[in-house]
Amino acid sequence: MEITPSIRVKDLTRQYGALTAIHKVNFTVNPGEVVGFLGPNGAGKSTTMRILSGIMSATSGSAWVGGICVAQNPHEVKRKIGYMPENNPLPDDMRVVEYLRFRARLKEVPGRKIRATVLEAMEICDLARTARRKIIGTLSKGFRQRVGIADALLGDPEVIIMDEPTIGLDPHQIQGIRKLIDNLRGKHTVILSSHILPEIERSCDRVIIINRGRIVAAGTSTELREEFLPGNRFSLSMEGDASQVIPQLAAKGFEATILESTPLAENRAKLSLRIENDGELGPQLIEALSNQSTFTLHSLAPREPNLEEIFLAATKRSWEETIETKPKITT
Amino acid sequence: MRHFFILLKHELRMLFISPPTYIAAVLFLSLMGFLYWAILRGMVNTPSEVLPTVQFFSIFWIPVFFVVPLLTMRSIAGERSIGTLDTLMTTPTSRVAVVLSKFAGAYLFYMLLWVLTIGFPFLTQKLYPHAAESGALLELAPLAGSFLFLATSGLLFISIGIFASSVTRSQLVAGMLTFTTLFVVIIGGQQMGNLADAGGQLSSWVVATVNYLQIFEHLDDFSRGIIDTRPFFYYASTTFLLLGLSTLVIEAKA
DSSP states (O other), rough: OOOOEEEEEEEEEEEEEEEEEEEEEEEEEEEEEEEEEOOTTTTSSHHHEEETTTTSSSSSEEEETTTTTTTTTTHHHHHEEEEEEEOOOOOOSHHHHHHHHHHHHTTTOOOGGGHHHHHHHHTTTTTTTTTTBBBGGGOOOOHHHHHHHHHHTTOOOOOSEEETTTOOOOHHHHHHHHHHHHHHHHBEEEEEEEEEEHHHHHHSSSSEETTEEEEEEEEEEHHHHHHHSSEEEEEEEEEOOOOGGHHHHHHHTTTTTEEEEEOSTTTTEEEEEEEEEOOOOHHHHHHHEEEEEEEEEEEEHHHHHHHHHHHHHHHHHHHHHHHHHHHHOOO | OHHHHHHHHHHHHHHHHHHHHHHHHHHHHHHHHHHHHHHHHHHSSSOOSOOHHHHHHTHHHHHHHHHHHHHHHHHHHHHHTTHHHHHTTTOOOOHHHHHHHHHHHHHHHHHHHHHHHHHHHHHHHHOOHHHHHHTTTHHHHHHHHHHHHHHHHHHHHHHHHHHHHHOOHHHHHHHHHHHHHHHIIIHHHHHHHHHHHHHEEEEEEHHHHHHOHHHHHHHHHHHHHHHOOHHHHHHHHHHHHHHHHHHHHHHHHO
């Protein structure tokens, strides 16, 4: 049996006057997945999320949440979504528990279940003992963020959308939120946006990179690595003549290029290499580079390109593509 | 409908826990108390044909000018500027329910303020029973008529405020917009009436139209016990129009 994707987006376009915020965005999210939305500021992350949650309508294209079309039945879609907007707006003069009860009522949680639902959401977000009766205006940023997440969890929605849930938090709090997202995995479909890359990399099953309103890459971080930064990367530190490294490697049959070279103190340097060869390269490289007269190898380590590099590579490529295609559009 | 009551309850609760509400109430009641006293004093010095109750309610526009903007400017503009309007929109609540609950909350509070002014004649009667009797302070008919007028005209005033609040995210702009619109509606109607009187040769339909818009005229009629359906129609239709527009604005500006 084919599963209905939790979210399906087809050719979604939104224009603000002459400005195109998103252009023909397509993606699918399966039930239980945690998907990260990545992109520079103004890339169209929030716009996509707002369209999905039914606050805003798209200029063209369609979106389905749990098999229901957002444009045709926004009411039904809103029952399936828990949304935490950017900056997490909250009324300052209410108490946490009062606010969550009010939200639960609005989300059509049945009257006798409200108490239990609110308590459960507060337990998950670690608010029950610490901040239950506190006034929201007096809470710290981390607690406010938790109140926002607790609100998104109310009513057990199928899809949870969080726009920048970790913005402005300290590392402890970020770790807390990450654990929380891990707890949601499998039970809910989660979409979150961020521009803190390690964050997304750690907590998401899949990443969608969006730039200037277009999806430039989508997949797991391994897939993205292969697509955007192929080849093996190593970083090594050495003492001596750095220019001798490439010829030495070429002599041993390695096809290598220096990506980056940082000189350190006392004739030392740190190099970042890209090797095109396949296979277990570590021992071979160590062998090739040791016992040299012109330089001494101090350390050698394989380097996994992090999401940041993938992100930069992907967005750079999309910039080049859009610049190339621009004259065609205007003429 | 269920959402409307949840939102209304929330709205009233927020009104009753926020300090500006009490400031508005204190200002309103002290100003109105002072004016009531001034009217009674005036009655002592110069006898008048008009009942003090009617005189008192004929200055309804003074508090309307400051209470209505204060009450309504926060409602939608405030929620929009802090972003809670967005979170409200992600729940399965209809936009109509949002606008109606804001309207109903402000309207109920507005009427509560006016109901509190009934205390003035009662206080006078308690302290000066004789004066109250001779001034017919507690005569039911003008009181009821004036309240009916306040209740119906209040619909329009509050809906003007709600509409102004829905078109902007700045509370200040909303407040100013409400104030100027109220000014045009209340004083402008009266000025048009004066113009119509001056130009004697105006065709009858112009005079009829101008009379239709005369809020002071409506009060006069109501307090004398003339309950016409035309003012009801005027207030109800404009209220519907403004609230409908507010709903559309919220829908479009999201």
